[in-house]
Every structure is written in structure tokens, then in C-alpha cells.
Amino acid sequence: MSVLARLEHARALGYCARGMRRWFEGRSHTWAEFVERGVPVDWLRATGDAMAIRVAEEADKAQRAAGQHEVLVPSAARDARSAQKEQAG
Numbered sequence: 001m002s003v004l005a006r007l008e009h010a011r012a013l014g015y016c017a018r019g020m021r022r023w024f025e026g027r028s029h030t031w032a033e034f035v036e037r038g039v040p041v042d043w044l045r046a047t048g049d050a051m052a053i054r055v056a057e058e059a060d061k062a063q064r065a066a067g068q069h070e071v072l073v074p075s076a077a078r079d080a081r082s083a084q085k086e087q088a089g
Contacts, residue, residue, distance in 0.1 A: 003041045005041050005044055005059035006034065009055050009062060012058055013058055041059050
């Protein structure tokens, strides 16, 4: 489970889409992935890029403000629901 950084977090910092799109070129996560579902904050930090690290920090801050410490990716959320049903049934 990982906190995901999304376009909204970068926008909150005033980052422009054109520059962010270029930054994702040739990296292991894509611009489309970032926009559609987000990328792991740990991956952003591992790039060592100061601006990427700020986006990761913004995503963490947003999760704390929402009272959530981790965001489940969709497949993990399904797995968690399945486990809960098995325990209840």
C-alpha cells in the first residue's frame, strides 16, 4: 500500500502540465498514469528530483489532512474488501 501523488498535488504547487509531461518522458511511470491514478510517493522521492519530492510531500500532506495515512490502489482495495467478506462470512 502506498500513498499516491496525482496531478492535483502538483497543481497545488503551481507546476505546469507541459513541464510535468516532459519530466515523465523516459521514466518508469508515465504521465498518463500520474494523471489517471497517481504514482507512488516513494518512487517520486527516489528520483532525487527536488520538485518531484515536493509533489510527494504535498500528496502526504493532503492524505494527512484527509485523515488517511495510506491510499489503496484499486486492486488492493478489492483484495481488502474480499478479505473482509471472508472474515465476516
